[in-house]
Amino acid sequence: MCGPHFCSMKITEDVRKYAAEQGIAEEEALKKGMEAKSREFTKKGSELYAKA
Numbered sequence: 001m002c003g004p005h006f007c008s009m010k011i012t013e014d015v016r017k018y019a020a021e022q023g024i025a026e027e028e029a030l031k032k033g034m035e036a037k038s039r040e041f042t043k044k045g046s047e048l049y050a051k052a
Contacts, residue, residue: 002008019029044050 002010015026015029015033018033019026022029024032
């Protein structure tokens, strides 16, 4: 499923590339990515709808 700001195929490709570059499993790459996004979300105030 893809749209103007989201493409699941691109995300999957990026995760696989990152995992290969880091020498880690795809599952570990996903976990690290989600942890980083969680910290970013909290740092920006935990607002679901941020102003552009």
